Amino acid sequence: MPTEQIISANKPLSVNGRTYHVETRWGEVSNRILTVGDPQRARVVAEFLDKILFEHSSHRGFLTITGMYKGLPVSVVAIGMGLSMMDFFVRESRMVIKGPMSIVRFGSCGSICQASIGDIIVAKRAFGIGRNFDYFDDQDKQGKEPYIFWKPVDADEKLTAAVENNLKKAVGTGHVFEGAVGSADSFYGSQGRLGDDFYDANDCLLDRVHREYDDAAALEMESHMLFHLASVSSGKFGQDPKSIRAACALVVFADRTGNRFIDPEMSKRMIEIAARAVLDALVQDMPSQDGLHPAAGSV
Template identity: 50%
Template sequence: MSNLINYSNGEMKTSTFEEKMENANFPMSDKGRVYHVEVKRGEVANRIITVGDHTRAEEFAQYLDKDSPLFRLSSARGFLTITGKYKGVPISIIAIGMGLPMMDFFVREVRSVVDGQLAIIRFGTCGSIGAARTGSIIVQNAAFAITRNYNYFSDTEEIESELTDEKPYNFTKIFHADPQLYKKIELELINSFGEDNVFTGLNATCDSFYSSQGRKDGNFRDYNSNLISNISDVYPEAISLEMEAFMLFHLAKSSTSLPLKDSNNTILKNSIKAASAAMVVADRVTNDFISPVKVHDIQKVAGKAVLNALVDFELIYVHPDDDDCVWNQN
């Protein structure tokens, strides 16, 4: 068994809401903890796997080195951080929940407490709008966002009389995953699942599980009956739908070199390298949905593949590996 280290050297966790918060612009407690994820310096590694649910995070954590300390922190806002080592390399696994805002909280707050480059891989679930069937894995090498256009819904009379120039859903431009990182994931997943079960392509990140993914709900006027076909018209290469990858790629593209210390050797334009992969749980072409047993079996294998890709990815500068880091504490 790994040595389990909880927050505050094994004492019961105290929420940051009981600590004094400072700086309304970027809230942080007087102990250096960020507001939502609640981590501080030395509790998150430079290499991170982010997932949606806690169960998947715990499943992946079973592969971490048994002879290294394991740190767990569950925040009041629902984030779970597990940090340890895999093949001797510091790794964090962070469950964030679902959606664009949760990804934004996670990336920004973790970036603020970790020195050096970050390599972040999202592993989650998705719906397929292409050839991938349930149980397949999709490596999302790029993503665009689909967001509900709230202005469109402001005047029902205009909509029904077709007087509005607004469209019910907006499509963004495409943002890309880091090419070296996603290719490492792709290779590891193909080695684990076979070439026929791994697809690589463009993803649509939606701001709703329902309306902006084209699901029908008679309780609301969503005007989304043609949304899936509209996706094919605008981005015919799109093969999957989910709710987080675009924000991860967008923030990686928007990241600066500011968090890097001791960066005299190399000035990096972007300090975050990001990639994403997801198992297909919903086939929007056949209307098939995956069984829970199959999900469990797939993520067991996928977890190890993603960990292997992450530790094999080179980072130029990482957080100082000192005794204050939780992965070094006994």
């Protein structure tokens, strides 16, 4: 349960200016954000910050850790899973941050390309895959698809280049892949995982993904929403046409072609190796204090 009274139903901020779900307020979260799904991953990444200034775990499972990295404020935010959580996180962070924002998602994925477990896939763009619920309801399936694809949205070029170059230096060029990422509304049906507990009509889904996107490299659950919200963020700060720039790097946890899953030790090692590369990209991308809230010292 939230502990502070919310004062508006339309823009639900608390009496102290905290957002309803993420529960941060101005001064507690930086313009540079590394976002992950898993709170434990957030803690591993936060180990690389030089100093921790703020930490809060919200009643809805968002964990925000803000600290200093190479002299600049950076936040690490764990959001859980799925496109709604990404939507809560991006919108509520935007409410309490002044100035432009750079967000890098550092997630996990299933590889549908040459990348194997422990490799990293950098998103050049992300498209959406959603279950077409009506298909499963309608008797007449003629001409209907069980899954809806939403068109790709590009990652921010500059931020992505910084992430990719740093990752190549950290883990070696041969372990970094790039391509289109499919963000699905389920880990199961809409990522083409097969089973007989439910009727998912998804045996041809991965073939369709490759047919429609020849650069399709990974499947996961949030990047399309992140890139979409960045693309529609209003450019109210300075010259930038958008107020949010976004990129995404994903560690391969599941190799969908080779049917292998990463072990806990390897995933921790890869996250540790890659974390610094992603943090570096954030401070390289926004190297000055311009437009930043005074997180340092104020929280």
